[in-house]
Amino acid sequence: MLSWIIFLSIPVVFLIIYLYSFGAPASAIEPHICLVLNVLAALAAVRLLSSLVLKGKIYRAVSAIAVLLVGLCLFLSYVLALVGLKYWGRVTTVDLASTYAKQIPEFLGALGYHPLVPMVASAAVISIAWLSVYLFLSRYDWIPQLREKTSNVVFIALPCLLIAIASISVVTLSDRGWGRLGEPFSLGIFPEQGTTAMQSHPLELLHSSRIDRDEELVRSNYVASKAAKNSNVILIVVDALRADHLSLLGYKRKTTPNLEVLRYEGHMSLATSVISVCNESSCGLRGLASSRYLDRQATKPVTLEEVLKKNGYRTNLIFSGDHTNFYGLKDVYGPVDSYFDGASQTTRYINDDRLLINRVDELARWDGVPTMFHFHLMSSHVLGSRFEDTPSFGPEQSYVGLVSGSSNSNMPELAANFYDRGVLQVDRVVGDLLKKLREQGYLQNALVIVTGDHGESLGERGRYVHTHSVWEEAVRVPFLLMNFGNADPGKFETHSISSQIDVAPTILRALGMPIPSTWEGMPLQDPAVPRVVYFQQAQQIGLIDARLPNSLLKYWIDLREGKEFAFDLQSDPEEQKNIESKVNDLQRQEWRRLLANRSAALASEYRENLLSRANKPASH
Incomplete structure (x- = not known):
């Protein structure tokens, strides 16, 4: 009984964090416990059978x-x-995890760790854990006691029954659709089940299907322009890039010298x-590609890439990072002429922006056909590779393990130095790409x-990284043309507020x-009009x-905490x-209605x- 309590405490603790820290739906509890019990049944069956032949x-x-092994697999999955x-x-x-698993040394290097250190530490922890389990079983193993109290027929039939139950559960897992209930293992194995359910921003199936139906009509009725200018389009999206950390836009540090030279030369329009529409990549990139707020993003949207292709453009996607396995982002953009991302190669770390430079080196000279390049940079992301020769702004430290604060009072400064070095590197990579x-x-x-x-938190209000905030540092990004x-x-007209x-x-x-x-x-380019933008x-x-003159009012609600905020x-x-x-x-009620x-795109209880x-x- 004690061993079962210890084992079940792991999923219980996870579910508490899953529900109360990340807002998962309560519907995830029952199917997840069912899956865990099936795993424990399979484990019990293996141990029962081994006791028949081993002594x-x-x-x-x-x-x-x-x-x-089972305990470590559960723990690692969580x-x-x-x-x-x-x-x-x-x-x-699973696909995303396997991609990074192939690059563990590079991944650890990007975080500032020598690969040998965590490997030795892991081996030591596993050895201690095995010894602890061995000693525990020497005192509390229930299988020898069961063997003494049951006949051989029952003892053999029991593991066979447990294996049959577990096997049926595995075979039928994809058909159960538990991912739509928020069950985490199902979402990891079948991510497509989370497209309208347990994600940060769920959409109900009927609502989503209506959006897709309307999108198909627009797609079929779109007529290309015969008088288009056909200028090449170079779209460079930088992951986690804050607008207020660009010296081009007034930041105190010189983080964008190359971009400032381009402004001086008269290229900056x-x-x-x-x-940004949100504080994470999946919806932010969809918002950029399809000009939609969260609640109206389609499964297969009409994107900028698709429209340019309909207008005769050759479209090329060249991404650092993994868009192939990152929740279907590769497919969002629609058919393109060429596609490359960090998961498409094994020569460098997946989040190293030198991959883009190398890819551009392989391009043929422009042949006059209107062309779009869509680049995605990871240099400013906390997981992005910092080049050895990128200058530092002072003592720095990766804040990858932080979310809500640090005991180190210098951490905001260390994080800002680390981040600003990444922004300076972004400026360098952009300069190199444009030169080539x-x-x-x-x-x-x-x-x-x-x-x-999307933006990034660097210690403001005790927050770090992204996916958790709508403060200005989390949602305000640059737009340079x-x-x-x-x-x-x-x-261009002067607009008091604009959206991604x-x-x-x-x-x-x-x-x-x-x-x-x-x-x-x-x-x-259109004249400014009174408007409201959403996030x-x-x-x-x-x-x-x-909409009101001489004011720019930001209002938001944290529905989990029940708090409301307003700022001018x-x-x-x-x-x-x-x-x-x-x-x-009256104003507050109007905002609430809007x-x-x-x-x-809110979970049902919050909506x-x-x-x-x-x-x-x-x-x-």
């Missing part, structure tokens, strides 16, 4: 190995699930910041866009191409209201003073909470 210390040693939730807002998939593309003729007539998929050669993006979903429409307007009717963003990360949902970003851009209690009640209308708040009568 004494040999049996105990083999049994300890079996128990340890750790990977929590790591995925922490850094990507998703349970780590637009240098501003926009609000210029040499190969692609900048004779080209628009170059640099932006981010440069023109080279004959390209002319037009004149405006990036794709701005590019199409610069090219003179029709904008798909389901896109929600607006071209920044969300898990249970935190909010808006920025630019014009007078308080760092969100230091919460003015929610001073907001007019958010309720955008709440389809009901928001709808309840929105329907609460306002006092006059």
Whole structure:
């Protein structure tokens, strides 16, 4: 009995963290416990059968190995699930884990560890764990006691029955669809089951199917422009790139010298910041590609890449990082002419941006066909490789293991130094890419866009990394648009607030191409109009209201904590003073109703909470 209690305590602790720290649905509990019990049944069967042929210390040693292997597999699965939730807002998939497993030395090196150290430490821990299990079984093993109390027939039949039950469970796992209930093992093995369920931003199946149906109509009815400018498009998306850490946009440190030279040379048509739709890659990249807020993102959206292809462009995706196994991102963009990411090679660490430079070196000279390049950089990401010759801004430390604070009072400074070194490297990689593309003729007539998929926390309010916040540092990213050669993006208006979903429409307007009717963003060449932009990360949902003159009001609700926040970003851009209690009640109710209308990407319990708040009568 004691051994069962110890074993079951592992999934119980995980489920508590899974539900209360990451907002998983309660529907995940029952199927997960069922799976764990099946695993324990299989383990019991193996031990029962081994006791028939092995005796004494040999049996105990083999049994300890079996128990340890199952325990380690469970523990590792839980750790990977929590790591995925922490850094990507998703349970780590088997494919994603296997990709990184092939590059463990490079991965550890990027985190600042010599591979030999964790290997020795792991071997020591496993040895101690095995010895502990062996000693435990010498005193508390229930199998010898069962053997004494049962007949040989029953003792042989029992493991056969347990194996049959476990085998049926494994064979039928994919058909049960437990991933849609949020069961973590199913989401890791069958990530497609999480596309409308247990992700940071779930969409109900009927809602999702309506979006997909409308998207197909737009796709079939889209007509390419006969008068398009056909400038080449170089879209550079940088993972976890904060707008306020670019010296080009006013940051105190010189992090973007190459970009500033391009501005001095007259190439910079637009240098501003926009609000990302979320604080993680999957929805941020979808928002960029398909100009949609979270609650209206399609399974197969009409993307910028697809529209350019319909207008005669050759499309090339060249990514650092793993988009192949990262929750279907490779397929989001639609059919392209060439695709490459870090998972497509084994020569370098998967998150090393020198992969992009090497890939561009292999390109042929431009042949005059309008071309799109979509690059994804990882240099500013906490898991991105920092080059040895990238200068440092001072003592630094990776903050990869942090989420909500550190006992080291210097950690914010160390993290900022580490991050800023990554931004400086981004600037270098962008400069190298453009230099090579210029040499190969692609900048004779080209628009170059640099932006981010989401922001990053660097100790502000005790927070680090991403996937957990909607503060300004988490959702405000740069939007830079440069023109080279004959390209002319037009004149840009001054907008008090812009969204990540405006990036794709701005590019199409610069090219003179029709904008798909389901896109929600607006071209920044258009005159500024009073508007509201939206953002969300898990249970935190909010808006920025630019409809009133001389104010820029940001309002958001943390539905898990039941807290509301409001800031005037014009007078308080760092969100230091919460003015929610001073907001007019009628205004607050209007904001709640607006958010309720955008709440389809909330888990059901949070959506009901928001709808309840929105329907609460306002006092006059």
